Amino acid sequence: MSQWLTDDQQRAWRGLLQMSSRLDARLNRDLQQASGLSLADYDVLVLLTEAPDGRLRMFQLMEDLQWEQSRLSHHIARMQRRGLVAREECTTDKRGAFVVVTAAGRDAIEKAAPGHVATVRRLVFDGLSDEQVAMLDAFVTRILSRLAPAEEAAFVGGRAQEPS
Amino acid sequence: MSQWLTDDQQRAWRGLLQMSSRLDARLNRDLQQASGLSLADYDVLVLLTEAPDGRLRMFQLMEDLQWEQSRLSHHIARMQRRGLVAREECTTDKRGAFVVVTAAGRDAIEKAAPGHVATVRRLVFDGLSDEQVAMLDAFVTRILSRLAPAEEAAFVGGRAQEPS
Numbered sequence: 001m002s003q004w005l006t007d008d009q010q011r012a013w014r015g016l017l018q019m020s021s022r023l024d025a026r027l028n029r030d031l032q033q034a035s036g037l038s039l040a041d042y043d044v045l046v047l048l049t050e051a052p053d054g055r056l057r058m059f060q061l062m063e064d065l066q067w068e069q070s071r072l073s074h075h076i077a078r079m080q081r082r083g084l085v086a087r088e089e090c091t092t093d094k095r096g097a098f099v100v101v102t103a104a105g106r107d108a109i110e111k112a113a114p115g116h117v118a119t120v121r122r123l124v125f126d127g128l129s130d131e132q133v134a135m136l137d138a139f140v141t142r143i144l145s146r147l148a149p150a151e152e153a154a155f156v157g158g159r160a161q162e163p164s
Numbered sequence: 165m166s167q168w169l170t171d172d173q174q175r176a177w178r179g180l181l182q183m184s185s186r187l188d189a190r191l192n193r194d195l196q197q198a199s200g201l202s203l204a205d206y207d208v209l210v211l212l213t214e215a216p217d218g219r220l221r222m223f224q225l226m227e228d229l230q231w232e233q234s235r236l237s238h239h240i241a242r243m244q245r246r247g248l249v250a251r252e253e254c255t256t257d258k259r260g261a262f263v264v265v266t267a268a269g270r271d272a273i274e275k276a277a278p279g280h281v282a283t284v285r286r287l288v289f290d291g292l293s294d295e296q297v298a299m300l301d302a303f304v305t306r307i308l309s310r311l312a313p314a315e316e317a318a319f320v321g322g323r324a325q326e327p328s
Contacts, residue, residue: 004281005281005284006297008297009289009292011301012300018304021230022311023307066186122310123310124177124307125173133176135303136176136179137172137176140176140179140180140183141179144179146287147183147186
Protein backbone atom coordinates (compact mmCIF):
# COMPACT_ATOMS: atom_id res chain seq x y z
CA MET A 1 0.00 0.00 0.00
CA SER A 2 3.04 2.24 0.02
CA GLN A 3 2.00 3.85 -3.26
CA TRP A 4 -0.87 5.83 -1.69
CA LEU A 5 -0.65 9.32 -0.25
CA THR A 6 -1.18 9.96 3.45
CA ASP A 7 -4.40 11.77 4.36
CA ASP A 8 -2.49 15.02 4.85
CA GLN A 9 -0.69 14.69 1.52
CA GLN A 10 -3.96 13.86 -0.19
CA ARG A 11 -5.66 16.92 1.26
CA ALA A 12 -2.77 19.20 0.28
CA TRP A 13 -2.63 17.70 -3.23
CA ARG A 14 -6.35 18.04 -3.91
CA GLY A 15 -6.22 21.55 -2.50
CA LEU A 16 -3.36 22.43 -4.83
CA LEU A 17 -5.27 21.14 -7.87
CA GLN A 18 -8.42 22.95 -6.81
CA MET A 19 -6.53 26.17 -6.09
CA SER A 20 -4.90 26.01 -9.49
CA SER A 21 -8.13 25.49 -11.44
CA ARG A 22 -10.11 28.05 -9.44
CA LEU A 23 -7.38 30.65 -9.63
CA ASP A 24 -7.09 30.15 -13.40
CA ALA A 25 -10.86 30.43 -13.85
CA ARG A 26 -11.04 33.55 -11.70
CA LEU A 27 -8.06 35.30 -13.29
CA ASN A 28 -9.43 34.43 -16.73
CA ARG A 29 -12.86 35.83 -15.93
CA ASP A 30 -11.52 39.02 -14.37
CA LEU A 31 -9.13 39.62 -17.26
CA GLN A 32 -11.86 39.05 -19.86
CA GLN A 33 -14.21 41.44 -18.14
CA ALA A 34 -11.60 44.15 -17.64
CA SER A 35 -9.63 43.93 -20.87
CA GLY A 36 -11.16 41.46 -23.34
CA LEU A 37 -8.01 39.31 -23.11
CA SER A 38 -8.20 35.71 -21.93
CA LEU A 39 -5.59 34.35 -19.55
CA ALA A 40 -4.20 32.35 -22.49
CA ASP A 41 -3.88 35.56 -24.57
CA TYR A 42 -2.17 37.22 -21.64
CA ASP A 43 0.32 34.38 -21.17
CA VAL A 44 1.25 34.46 -24.87
CA LEU A 45 1.66 38.24 -24.83
CA VAL A 46 3.86 38.16 -21.69
CA LEU A 47 6.24 35.73 -23.39
CA LEU A 48 6.35 37.69 -26.66
CA THR A 49 6.78 41.15 -25.11
CA GLU A 50 9.67 39.88 -23.00
CA ALA A 51 11.43 38.21 -25.95
CA PRO A 52 14.03 40.06 -28.07
CA ASP A 53 12.22 42.00 -30.85
CA GLY A 54 8.90 40.79 -29.46
CA ARG A 55 9.08 37.46 -31.29
CA LEU A 56 9.43 33.77 -30.58
CA ARG A 57 9.30 30.63 -32.67
CA MET A 58 6.25 28.42 -32.38
CA PHE A 59 8.22 25.55 -30.78
CA GLN A 60 9.54 27.93 -28.14
CA LEU A 61 6.01 29.09 -27.28
CA MET A 62 4.90 25.47 -27.16
CA GLU A 63 7.69 24.61 -24.74
CA ASP A 64 7.14 27.68 -22.53
CA LEU A 65 3.36 27.35 -22.40
CA GLN A 66 3.31 23.52 -22.28
CA TRP A 67 0.42 23.47 -24.73
CA GLU A 68 -0.23 20.80 -27.32
CA GLN A 69 0.67 21.85 -30.85
CA SER A 70 -2.93 21.95 -32.10
CA ARG A 71 -4.06 24.12 -29.19
CA LEU A 72 -1.21 26.56 -29.79
CA SER A 73 -1.82 26.75 -33.56
CA HIS A 74 -5.52 27.44 -33.11
CA HIS A 75 -4.92 29.97 -30.38
CA ILE A 76 -2.27 31.88 -32.32
CA ALA A 77 -4.53 31.91 -35.41
CA ARG A 78 -7.33 33.48 -33.35
CA MET A 79 -4.97 36.07 -31.86
CA GLN A 80 -3.74 36.83 -35.36
CA ARG A 81 -7.29 37.47 -36.59
CA ARG A 82 -7.75 39.87 -33.68
CA GLY A 83 -4.58 41.73 -34.66
CA LEU A 84 -2.70 40.94 -31.42
CA VAL A 85 0.10 38.96 -33.06
CA ALA A 86 1.45 38.35 -36.56
CA ARG A 87 3.26 35.38 -38.09
CA GLU A 88 6.58 35.71 -39.85
CA GLU A 89 7.24 32.71 -42.03
CA CYS A 90 10.86 31.71 -42.12
CA THR A 91 11.84 29.99 -45.35
CA THR A 92 15.58 29.92 -44.69
CA ASP A 93 15.40 28.06 -41.42
CA LYS A 94 13.89 24.70 -40.61
CA ARG A 95 13.08 25.77 -37.06
CA GLY A 96 9.89 27.29 -38.42
CA ALA A 97 7.75 30.39 -38.19
CA PHE A 98 8.06 33.24 -35.75
CA VAL A 99 5.12 34.74 -33.86
CA VAL A 100 5.53 38.49 -33.33
CA VAL A 101 3.58 40.79 -31.04
CA THR A 102 1.94 43.70 -32.88
CA ALA A 103 1.60 47.28 -31.63
CA ALA A 104 -2.03 46.48 -30.80
CA GLY A 105 -0.87 43.42 -28.86
CA ARG A 106 1.58 45.50 -26.84
CA ASP A 107 -1.09 48.07 -26.19
CA ALA A 108 -3.55 45.40 -25.04
CA ILE A 109 -1.21 43.82 -22.50
CA GLU A 110 -0.01 47.19 -21.20
CA LYS A 111 -3.61 48.16 -20.51
CA ALA A 112 -4.50 44.80 -18.97
CA ALA A 113 -1.44 44.31 -16.77
CA PRO A 114 -2.13 46.68 -13.84
CA GLY A 115 -5.59 45.25 -13.15
CA HIS A 116 -4.40 41.67 -13.57
CA VAL A 117 -1.45 42.13 -11.25
CA ALA A 118 -3.69 43.83 -8.69
CA THR A 119 -5.94 40.75 -8.71
CA VAL A 120 -2.95 38.44 -8.25
CA ARG A 121 -1.75 40.54 -5.33
CA ARG A 122 -5.15 40.62 -3.71
CA LEU A 123 -5.82 36.88 -4.10
CA VAL A 124 -2.33 35.50 -3.51
CA PHE A 125 0.26 37.84 -2.02
CA ASP A 126 -1.48 40.37 0.21
CA GLY A 127 -0.65 39.46 3.78
CA LEU A 128 1.98 36.83 2.85
CA SER A 129 5.25 37.46 4.71
CA ASP A 130 8.60 37.53 2.91
CA GLU A 131 9.35 34.22 4.61
CA GLN A 132 6.14 32.67 3.26
CA VAL A 133 6.95 33.91 -0.25
CA ALA A 134 10.42 32.37 0.08
CA MET A 135 8.89 29.06 1.21
CA LEU A 136 6.52 29.06 -1.75
CA ASP A 137 9.41 29.79 -4.08
CA ALA A 138 11.45 26.95 -2.57
CA PHE A 139 8.56 24.49 -2.95
CA VAL A 140 7.96 25.48 -6.56
CA THR A 141 11.66 25.41 -7.46
CA ARG A 142 12.00 21.96 -5.98
CA ILE A 143 9.16 20.53 -8.03
CA LEU A 144 10.32 22.28 -11.21
CA SER A 145 13.73 20.67 -10.77
CA ARG A 146 12.05 17.26 -10.59
CA LEU A 147 10.16 18.05 -13.79
CA ALA A 148 13.31 19.14 -15.61
CA PRO A 149 14.38 17.30 -18.77
CA ALA A 150 17.49 15.92 -17.05
CA GLU A 151 15.35 14.16 -14.48
CA GLU A 152 13.09 12.80 -17.21
CA ALA A 153 16.06 11.51 -19.16
CA ALA A 154 17.47 9.84 -16.04
CA PHE A 155 14.08 8.32 -15.26
CA VAL A 156 13.58 7.03 -18.76
CA GLY A 157 16.95 5.38 -18.36
CA GLY A 158 15.66 3.67 -15.24
CA ARG A 159 18.09 5.29 -12.85
CA ALA A 160 16.09 8.19 -11.45
CA GLN A 161 18.32 10.36 -9.32
CA GLU A 162 16.15 13.07 -7.92
CA PRO A 163 17.44 16.23 -6.29
CA SER A 164 16.63 16.11 -2.60
CA MET B 165 3.37 51.82 -8.59
CA SER B 166 1.98 49.91 -5.63
CA GLN B 167 0.09 47.59 -7.93
CA TRP B 168 3.22 45.70 -9.05
CA LEU B 169 4.66 42.62 -7.41
CA THR B 170 8.08 42.65 -5.75
CA ASP B 171 10.82 40.73 -7.54
CA ASP B 172 10.50 37.87 -5.05
CA GLN B 173 6.72 37.71 -5.42
CA GLN B 174 7.06 37.84 -9.20
CA ARG B 175 9.53 34.95 -9.20
CA ALA B 176 7.36 32.85 -6.90
CA TRP B 177 4.26 33.63 -8.97
CA ARG B 178 5.80 32.76 -12.30
CA GLY B 179 7.26 29.63 -10.75
CA LEU B 180 3.84 28.62 -9.47
CA LEU B 181 2.27 29.07 -12.93
CA GLN B 182 5.09 27.18 -14.59
CA MET B 183 4.98 24.39 -12.02
CA SER B 184 1.26 24.04 -12.52
CA SER B 185 1.40 23.82 -16.32
CA ARG B 186 4.43 21.50 -16.36
CA LEU B 187 3.01 19.22 -13.71
CA ASP B 188 -0.31 19.00 -15.59
CA ALA B 189 1.47 18.23 -18.85
CA ARG B 190 3.65 15.58 -17.24
CA LEU B 191 0.86 13.89 -15.30
CA ASN B 192 -1.29 13.91 -18.43
CA ARG B 193 1.45 12.34 -20.53
CA ASP B 194 2.32 9.68 -17.96
CA LEU B 195 -1.33 8.78 -17.43
CA GLN B 196 -2.00 8.54 -21.18
CA GLN B 197 0.99 6.29 -21.70
CA ALA B 198 0.23 4.03 -18.76
CA SER B 199 -3.55 3.81 -18.91
CA GLY B 200 -4.99 5.57 -21.97
CA LEU B 201 -6.78 8.05 -19.70
CA SER B 202 -6.08 11.77 -19.95
CA LEU B 203 -5.73 13.85 -16.80
CA ALA B 204 -9.13 15.35 -17.64
CA ASP B 205 -10.69 11.86 -17.84
CA TYR B 206 -9.06 11.00 -14.53
CA ASP B 207 -10.38 14.12 -12.82
CA VAL B 208 -13.92 13.41 -14.03
CA LEU B 209 -13.71 9.77 -12.91
CA VAL B 210 -12.39 10.71 -9.44
CA LEU B 211 -15.38 13.00 -8.88
CA LEU B 212 -17.90 10.44 -10.15
CA THR B 213 -16.51 7.44 -8.28
CA GLU B 214 -16.54 9.41 -5.03
CA ALA B 215 -20.12 10.65 -5.50
CA PRO B 216 -23.12 8.71 -4.13
CA ASP B 217 -24.21 6.07 -6.70
CA GLY B 218 -21.33 7.16 -8.93
CA ARG B 219 -23.28 10.06 -10.42
CA LEU B 220 -23.29 13.84 -10.51
CA ARG B 221 -25.27 16.48 -12.34
CA MET B 222 -23.54 18.36 -15.13
CA PHE B 223 -23.63 21.65 -13.25
CA GLN B 224 -21.95 20.01 -10.26
CA LEU B 225 -19.14 18.66 -12.46
CA MET B 226 -18.80 22.10 -14.04
CA GLU B 227 -18.48 23.72 -10.63
CA ASP B 228 -16.02 21.13 -9.28
CA LEU B 229 -13.83 21.06 -12.38
CA GLN B 230 -14.10 24.80 -13.12
CA TRP B 231 -14.51 24.05 -16.81
CA GLU B 232 -16.55 26.06 -19.26
CA GLN B 233 -19.85 24.43 -20.19
CA SER B 234 -18.86 23.70 -23.81
CA ARG B 235 -15.60 22.04 -22.74
CA LEU B 236 -17.43 19.85 -20.24
CA SER B 237 -20.16 18.86 -22.73
CA HIS B 238 -17.64 17.87 -25.39
CA HIS B 239 -15.48 16.01 -22.93
CA ILE B 240 -18.36 14.05 -21.41
CA ALA B 241 -19.63 13.18 -24.90
CA ARG B 242 -16.19 11.77 -25.78
CA MET B 243 -16.02 9.78 -22.52
CA GLN B 244 -19.52 8.48 -23.23
CA ARG B 245 -18.46 7.24 -26.68
CA ARG B 246 -15.55 5.42 -25.02
CA GLY B 247 -17.95 3.77 -22.58
CA LEU B 248 -16.42 5.36 -19.46
CA VAL B 249 -19.55 7.27 -18.44
CA ALA B 250 -23.25 7.32 -19.32
CA ARG B 251 -25.83 10.09 -19.25
CA GLU B 252 -29.11 9.79 -17.39
CA GLU B 253 -31.57 12.35 -18.62
CA CYS B 254 -33.79 13.68 -15.90
CA THR B 255 -37.15 14.82 -17.19
CA THR B 256 -38.72 15.43 -13.80
CA ASP B 257 -36.13 17.88 -12.55
CA LYS B 258 -34.99 21.16 -14.05
CA ARG B 259 -31.51 20.74 -12.62
CA GLY B 260 -30.67 18.64 -15.65
CA ALA B 261 -28.94 15.42 -16.62
CA PHE B 262 -26.81 13.17 -14.49
CA VAL B 263 -23.47 11.76 -15.58
CA VAL B 264 -22.86 8.26 -14.22
CA VAL B 265 -19.65 6.28 -14.14
CA THR B 266 -19.92 2.89 -15.89
CA ALA B 267 -18.33 -0.38 -14.78
CA ALA B 268 -15.70 0.19 -17.48
CA GLY B 269 -15.06 3.68 -16.10
CA ARG B 270 -14.56 2.32 -12.58
CA ASP B 271 -12.28 -0.34 -13.92
CA ALA B 272 -10.23 2.21 -15.87
CA ILE B 273 -9.61 4.51 -12.91
CA GLU B 274 -8.87 1.62 -10.55
CA LYS B 275 -6.20 0.43 -12.95
CA ALA B 276 -4.78 3.90 -13.53
CA ALA B 277 -4.74 5.16 -9.94
CA PRO B 278 -1.70 3.34 -8.46
CA GLY B 279 0.66 4.52 -11.21
CA HIS B 280 -0.74 8.05 -11.18
CA VAL B 281 -0.43 8.36 -7.41
CA ALA B 282 3.10 6.97 -7.54
CA THR B 283 4.02 9.73 -10.02
CA VAL B 284 2.47 12.39 -7.79
CA ARG B 285 4.41 11.05 -4.82
CA ARG B 286 7.66 10.93 -6.72
CA LEU B 287 7.34 14.43 -8.23
CA VAL B 288 5.72 16.27 -5.32
CA PHE B 289 5.74 14.55 -1.94
CA ASP B 290 8.83 12.33 -1.66
CA GLY B 291 11.20 14.05 0.73
CA LEU B 292 8.68 16.70 1.87
CA SER B 293 8.45 16.78 5.67
CA ASP B 294 5.09 16.70 7.46
CA GLU B 295 5.72 20.33 8.34
CA GLN B 296 6.23 21.26 4.68
CA VAL B 297 3.03 19.43 3.71
CA ALA B 298 1.21 21.38 6.43
CA MET B 299 2.63 24.67 5.13
CA LEU B 300 1.53 23.81 1.59
CA ASP B 301 -1.93 22.96 2.86
CA ALA B 302 -2.13 26.24 4.78
CA PHE B 303 -1.09 28.26 1.71
CA VAL B 304 -3.60 26.50 -0.52
CA THR B 305 -6.42 26.79 2.04
CA ARG B 306 -5.75 30.48 2.44
CA ILE B 307 -6.01 31.17 -1.28
CA LEU B 308 -9.07 28.94 -1.67
CA SER B 309 -10.80 30.96 1.05
CA ARG B 310 -10.07 34.13 -0.91
CA LEU B 311 -11.56 32.52 -4.00
CA ALA B 312 -14.69 31.38 -2.16
CA PRO B 313 -18.09 32.61 -3.35
CA ALA B 314 -18.58 34.66 -0.15
CA GLU B 315 -15.48 36.70 -0.90
CA GLU B 316 -16.59 37.19 -4.51
CA ALA B 317 -20.02 38.35 -3.40
CA ALA B 318 -18.47 40.79 -0.92
CA PHE B 319 -16.11 42.09 -3.58
CA VAL B 320 -18.85 42.53 -6.15
CA GLY B 321 -20.66 44.55 -3.53
CA GLY B 322 -17.61 46.76 -3.22
CA ARG B 323 -16.81 45.88 0.36
CA ALA B 324 -14.19 43.18 0.02
CA GLN B 325 -13.38 41.76 3.43
CA GLU B 326 -10.68 39.21 2.97
CA PRO B 327 -9.79 36.61 5.55
CA SER B 328 -6.31 37.34 6.87
